[in-house]
Amino acid sequence: MRYQLLPLVWTAALIVSSHAAAQPITLRAAKAPASPAAWDEPAQASYTRNANGTESYAIDSALRIKTPNLPGTTAQGLIGFWVAKNTLIEKVQDKHGVDLSFGAQFNTADDKDGAFLQLTLTGERDQVKDTKGSTLLLSADFQSFERLNLGGCGRSDSKRCTFWNAQLALYSNQALNPSKSIDGRSTGTQLVVKVTSRPFPAEHGLHRLTFSVSGQLQNDFDASGTRKKEHRNLYKAKASWRFHTEEDTVKPSLSIERATGSDILQGLEKQAFTKVAFGLQF
Numbered sequence: 001m002r003y004q005l006l007p008l009v010w011t012a013a014l015i016v017s018s019h020a021a022a023q024p025i026t027l028r029a030a031k032a033p034a035s036p037a038a039w040d041e042p043a044q045a046s047y048t049r050n051a052n053g054t055e056s057y058a059i060d061s062a063l064r065i066k067t068p069n070l071p072g073t074t075a076q077g078l079i080g081f082w083v084a085k086n087t088l089i090e091k092v093q094d095k096h097g098v099d100l101s102f103g104a105q106f107n108t109a110d111d112k113d114g115a116f117l118q119l120t121l122t123g124e125r126d127q128v129k130d131t132k133g134s135t136l137l138l139s140a141d142f143q144s145f146e147r148l149n150l151g152g153c154g155r156s157d158s159k160r161c162t163f164w165n166a167q168l169a170l171y172s173n174q175a176l177n178p179s180k181s182i183d184g185r186s187t188g189t190q191l192v193v194k195v196t197s198r199p200f201p202a203e204h205g206l207h208r209l210t211f212s213v214s215g216q217l218q219n220d221f222d223a224s225g226t227r228k229k230e231h232r233n234l235y236k237a238k239a240s241w242r243f244h245t246e247e248d249t250v251k252p253s254l255s256i257e258r259a260t261g262s263d264i265l266q267g268l269e270k271q272a273f274t275k276v277a278f279g280l281q282f
Helices: none
Strands: 004-016 026-030 043-050 055-066 076-086 093-107 113-126 131-144 161-177 182-198 209-225 231-242 251-263 268-281
Touching: 209 251
Parallel strands: 004 268
Antiparallel strands: 004 026, 004 043, 026 055, 043 055, 055 076, 076 093, 093 113, 113 131, 131 161, 161 182, 182 209, 209 231, 231 251, 251 268
Protein backbone atom coordinates (compact mmCIF):
# COMPACT_ATOMS: atom_id res chain seq x y z
CA MET A 1 0.00 0.00 0.00
CA ARG A 2 1.42 3.35 -1.02
CA TYR A 3 1.46 6.03 1.66
CA GLN A 4 3.33 9.18 2.48
CA LEU A 5 6.17 8.56 4.91
CA LEU A 6 7.58 12.05 5.12
CA PRO A 7 5.51 14.94 3.80
CA LEU A 8 7.23 18.29 4.02
CA VAL A 9 5.62 21.36 2.55
CA TRP A 10 7.22 24.73 3.03
CA THR A 11 6.96 28.16 1.59
CA ALA A 12 9.67 30.84 1.75
CA ALA A 13 9.83 34.42 0.60
CA LEU A 14 12.97 36.53 0.98
CA ILE A 15 12.94 40.26 0.46
CA VAL A 16 16.12 42.30 0.82
CA SER A 17 15.43 45.94 0.13
CA SER A 18 16.46 49.46 1.09
CA HIS A 19 16.47 52.94 -0.38
CA ALA A 20 18.14 53.05 -3.80
CA ALA A 21 20.75 55.44 -2.49
CA ALA A 22 21.88 52.85 0.05
CA GLN A 23 21.65 49.70 -2.09
CA PRO A 24 21.83 49.52 -5.90
CA ILE A 25 19.64 46.43 -6.41
CA THR A 26 16.82 44.53 -4.77
CA LEU A 27 16.97 40.74 -4.43
CA ARG A 28 13.68 38.85 -4.06
CA ALA A 29 12.64 35.21 -4.00
CA ALA A 30 9.04 34.55 -4.89
CA LYS A 31 6.72 32.39 -6.94
CA ALA A 32 7.52 31.53 -10.57
CA PRO A 33 7.68 32.98 -13.08
CA ALA A 34 9.26 36.32 -12.20
CA SER A 35 6.38 38.81 -12.36
CA PRO A 36 5.62 42.35 -11.18
CA ALA A 37 5.54 43.10 -7.46
CA ALA A 38 1.74 43.27 -7.60
CA TRP A 39 1.66 39.49 -8.05
CA ASP A 40 4.34 38.48 -5.59
CA GLU A 41 3.58 35.24 -3.78
CA PRO A 42 5.98 33.23 -1.60
CA ALA A 43 8.20 30.63 -3.21
CA GLN A 44 6.85 27.13 -2.67
CA ALA A 45 8.38 23.70 -2.27
CA SER A 46 7.10 20.25 -1.32
CA TYR A 47 8.82 16.92 -0.73
CA THR A 48 7.39 13.42 -0.13
CA ARG A 49 9.21 10.13 0.45
CA ASN A 50 6.94 7.13 -0.10
CA ALA A 51 6.97 3.71 1.58
CA ASN A 52 8.39 2.07 -1.56
CA GLY A 53 11.42 4.36 -1.44
CA THR A 54 10.39 6.63 -4.31
CA GLU A 55 10.56 10.37 -3.95
CA SER A 56 8.44 13.16 -5.36
CA TYR A 57 8.61 16.90 -4.91
CA ALA A 58 7.47 20.25 -6.20
CA ILE A 59 9.14 23.64 -6.41
CA ASP A 60 7.64 26.88 -7.66
CA SER A 61 10.01 29.77 -7.12
CA ALA A 62 11.81 32.66 -8.73
CA LEU A 63 14.92 34.62 -7.80
CA ARG A 64 14.67 38.21 -9.02
CA ILE A 65 17.17 41.00 -9.21
CA LYS A 66 15.69 44.46 -9.68
CA THR A 67 17.75 47.42 -10.81
CA PRO A 68 17.22 50.83 -9.21
CA ASN A 69 14.61 53.09 -10.76
CA LEU A 70 15.73 55.40 -13.50
CA PRO A 71 16.30 58.87 -11.98
CA GLY A 72 13.02 60.72 -11.48
CA THR A 73 10.88 57.79 -12.74
CA THR A 74 9.36 54.51 -11.59
CA ALA A 75 10.97 52.63 -14.51
CA GLN A 76 13.17 49.66 -13.59
CA GLY A 77 14.77 46.55 -15.01
CA LEU A 78 14.38 43.00 -13.74
CA ILE A 79 16.33 39.77 -14.17
CA GLY A 80 14.57 36.64 -12.96
CA PHE A 81 15.59 32.98 -12.71
CA TRP A 82 12.62 30.68 -12.14
CA VAL A 83 11.61 27.04 -11.94
CA ALA A 84 8.14 25.48 -11.88
CA LYS A 85 8.39 21.75 -11.18
CA ASN A 86 5.83 19.36 -9.70
CA THR A 87 6.17 15.56 -9.71
CA LEU A 88 3.41 15.18 -7.11
CA ILE A 89 0.62 15.71 -9.64
CA GLU A 90 -0.66 13.25 -12.25
CA LYS A 91 0.67 15.18 -15.26
CA VAL A 92 4.20 16.17 -14.25
CA GLN A 93 5.25 19.81 -14.61
CA ASP A 94 8.94 20.65 -15.11
CA LYS A 95 9.86 24.00 -16.61
CA HIS A 96 12.49 26.63 -15.87
CA GLY A 97 13.64 29.85 -17.46
CA VAL A 98 15.32 33.23 -17.32
CA ASP A 99 13.38 36.51 -17.58
CA LEU A 100 14.62 39.90 -18.75
CA SER A 101 12.07 42.63 -18.07
CA PHE A 102 11.64 46.37 -18.16
CA GLY A 103 8.64 48.09 -16.62
CA ALA A 104 7.25 51.09 -14.77
CA GLN A 105 4.65 51.76 -12.07
CA PHE A 106 1.82 54.23 -12.60
CA ASN A 107 -0.55 55.26 -9.79
CA THR A 108 -3.64 57.45 -9.61
CA ALA A 109 -3.30 60.84 -7.93
CA ASP A 110 -4.83 59.53 -4.70
CA ASP A 111 -2.66 56.37 -4.72
CA LYS A 112 -5.77 54.20 -4.36
CA ASP A 113 -5.14 52.36 -7.63
CA GLY A 114 -2.08 51.56 -9.69
CA ALA A 115 -0.83 49.82 -12.81
CA PHE A 116 2.52 48.20 -13.60
CA LEU A 117 3.38 48.05 -17.31
CA GLN A 118 6.09 45.56 -18.25
CA LEU A 119 7.74 43.93 -21.27
CA THR A 120 9.32 40.55 -20.56
CA LEU A 121 11.50 38.28 -22.70
CA THR A 122 11.93 34.74 -21.39
CA GLY A 123 14.24 31.92 -22.40
CA GLU A 124 12.88 28.62 -21.10
CA ARG A 125 13.18 24.84 -21.16
CA ASP A 126 10.41 22.28 -20.68
CA GLN A 127 11.95 19.04 -19.40
CA VAL A 128 8.70 17.07 -19.76
CA LYS A 129 8.24 17.85 -23.45
CA ASP A 130 12.03 18.05 -24.06
CA THR A 131 11.78 21.45 -25.74
CA LYS A 132 13.54 24.78 -25.57
CA GLY A 133 11.66 27.96 -26.24
CA SER A 134 10.98 31.60 -25.58
CA THR A 135 8.13 33.83 -24.50
CA LEU A 136 7.53 37.51 -25.20
CA LEU A 137 4.99 38.99 -22.76
CA LEU A 138 3.59 42.53 -22.73
CA SER A 139 1.59 42.93 -19.54
CA ALA A 140 -0.35 45.52 -17.57
CA ASP A 141 -0.93 44.66 -13.91
CA PHE A 142 -3.70 46.64 -12.23
CA GLN A 143 -4.19 46.77 -8.48
CA SER A 144 -6.66 48.40 -6.12
CA PHE A 145 -5.88 48.97 -2.46
CA GLU A 146 -9.01 50.83 -1.34
CA ARG A 147 -11.78 50.74 -3.96
CA LEU A 148 -13.26 47.48 -2.59
CA ASN A 149 -12.10 48.22 0.93
CA LEU A 150 -14.22 46.91 3.81
CA GLY A 151 -12.30 48.69 6.54
CA GLY A 152 -9.54 51.00 5.34
CA CYS A 153 -6.58 48.58 5.32
CA GLY A 154 -4.81 49.81 2.19
CA ARG A 155 -1.63 47.74 1.92
CA SER A 156 -1.81 46.58 5.54
CA ASP A 157 -2.12 42.85 6.25
CA SER A 158 -3.68 43.22 9.71
CA LYS A 159 -6.98 45.03 9.04
CA ARG A 160 -10.35 43.99 7.62
CA CYS A 161 -10.49 44.61 3.87
CA THR A 162 -10.98 43.22 0.38
CA PHE A 163 -8.85 44.21 -2.61
CA TRP A 164 -8.24 43.02 -6.14
CA ASN A 165 -5.47 42.56 -8.70
CA ALA A 166 -5.90 42.10 -12.44
CA GLN A 167 -3.51 41.48 -15.32
CA LEU A 168 -4.08 41.91 -19.03
CA ALA A 169 -1.31 40.62 -21.29
CA LEU A 170 -0.29 39.66 -24.81
CA TYR A 171 1.98 36.63 -25.13
CA SER A 172 3.90 34.84 -27.85
CA ASN A 173 5.26 31.46 -26.78
CA GLN A 174 7.48 29.18 -28.89
CA ALA A 175 8.63 25.60 -28.27
CA LEU A 176 11.37 23.98 -30.36
CA ASN A 177 13.06 20.59 -30.68
CA PRO A 178 14.36 19.91 -34.21
CA SER A 179 15.26 16.29 -33.43
CA LYS A 180 11.61 15.55 -32.66
CA SER A 181 10.23 17.78 -35.42
CA ILE A 182 8.71 20.11 -32.83
CA ASP A 183 8.50 23.75 -33.84
CA GLY A 184 5.38 25.60 -32.78
CA ARG A 185 4.29 29.04 -31.65
CA SER A 186 1.17 30.21 -29.81
CA THR A 187 0.19 33.88 -29.67
CA GLY A 188 -2.71 35.14 -27.63
CA THR A 189 -4.14 37.15 -24.77
CA GLN A 190 -4.10 36.46 -21.05
CA LEU A 191 -6.45 37.83 -18.40
CA VAL A 192 -5.93 37.20 -14.69
CA VAL A 193 -8.21 38.47 -11.92
CA LYS A 194 -7.52 37.87 -8.23
CA VAL A 195 -9.59 38.94 -5.23
CA THR A 196 -8.15 38.79 -1.70
CA SER A 197 -10.25 39.20 1.42
CA ARG A 198 -9.43 39.53 5.11
CA PRO A 199 -13.01 39.49 6.35
CA PHE A 200 -12.53 39.77 10.10
CA PRO A 201 -11.57 42.90 12.11
CA ALA A 202 -8.44 42.98 14.25
CA GLU A 203 -10.36 42.36 17.48
CA HIS A 204 -11.97 39.17 16.11
CA GLY A 205 -10.48 35.79 16.91
CA LEU A 206 -10.28 34.89 13.21
CA HIS A 207 -8.65 38.13 12.07
CA ARG A 208 -5.54 36.25 10.86
CA LEU A 209 -7.55 34.34 8.25
CA THR A 210 -7.19 35.36 4.58
CA PHE A 211 -9.09 34.09 1.55
CA SER A 212 -8.27 34.55 -2.13
CA VAL A 213 -9.72 33.37 -5.42
CA SER A 214 -8.28 33.87 -8.89
CA GLY A 215 -9.16 33.07 -12.46
CA GLN A 216 -6.81 33.02 -15.45
CA LEU A 217 -7.88 32.87 -19.10
CA GLN A 218 -5.46 32.27 -21.99
CA ASN A 219 -6.84 32.49 -25.50
CA ASP A 220 -4.69 31.83 -28.60
CA PHE A 221 -5.64 33.98 -31.57
CA ASP A 222 -2.84 32.52 -33.69
CA ALA A 223 -0.90 29.25 -33.79
CA SER A 224 1.72 27.97 -36.20
CA GLY A 225 3.86 24.90 -36.85
CA THR A 226 3.05 21.98 -34.54
CA ARG A 227 0.79 24.11 -32.34
CA LYS A 228 -3.00 24.44 -32.58
CA LYS A 229 -5.08 27.31 -31.26
CA GLU A 230 -6.35 26.59 -27.75
CA HIS A 231 -8.34 28.19 -24.95
CA ARG A 232 -7.08 27.54 -21.40
CA ASN A 233 -8.49 28.28 -17.95
CA LEU A 234 -6.80 28.12 -14.56
CA TYR A 235 -8.80 28.66 -11.36
CA LYS A 236 -7.47 28.80 -7.80
CA ALA A 237 -9.00 29.14 -4.35
CA LYS A 238 -6.84 29.60 -1.28
CA ALA A 239 -7.25 30.00 2.47
CA SER A 240 -4.34 30.95 4.72
CA TRP A 241 -3.76 31.62 8.39
CA ARG A 242 -1.13 34.17 9.43
CA PHE A 243 0.88 33.40 12.58
CA HIS A 244 2.24 36.92 12.73
CA THR A 245 1.45 40.60 13.06
CA GLU A 246 2.27 43.25 10.50
CA GLU A 247 5.24 44.44 12.58
CA ASP A 248 6.93 41.01 12.85
CA THR A 249 10.14 40.48 10.88
CA VAL A 250 9.50 36.76 10.38
CA LYS A 251 5.99 36.04 9.08
CA PRO A 252 4.93 32.36 9.11
CA SER A 253 1.63 31.18 7.67
CA LEU A 254 -0.26 28.01 6.80
CA SER A 255 -2.35 27.69 3.64
CA ILE A 256 -4.39 25.28 1.58
CA GLU A 257 -4.98 25.85 -2.13
CA ARG A 258 -7.13 24.14 -4.72
CA ALA A 259 -6.22 24.60 -8.39
CA THR A 260 -7.78 23.33 -11.59
CA GLY A 261 -6.86 24.06 -15.20
CA SER A 262 -3.77 24.58 -17.34
CA ASP A 263 -1.14 27.22 -18.11
CA ILE A 264 1.01 27.12 -21.27
CA LEU A 265 3.51 29.66 -19.93
CA GLN A 266 4.31 27.53 -16.88
CA GLY A 267 4.06 24.17 -18.64
CA LEU A 268 1.08 23.06 -16.56
CA GLU A 269 -1.15 20.50 -18.28
CA LYS A 270 -4.90 20.50 -17.61
CA GLN A 271 -5.63 18.86 -14.25
CA ALA A 272 -6.86 19.51 -10.71
CA PHE A 273 -4.87 19.27 -7.47
CA THR A 274 -4.76 20.46 -3.86
CA LYS A 275 -1.69 21.88 -2.15
CA VAL A 276 -1.04 22.45 1.56
CA ALA A 277 1.85 24.72 2.46
CA PHE A 278 3.61 26.16 5.50
CA GLY A 279 4.83 29.63 4.69
CA LEU A 280 7.60 31.94 5.82
CA GLN A 281 8.12 35.50 4.73
CA PHE A 282 10.89 37.69 6.10
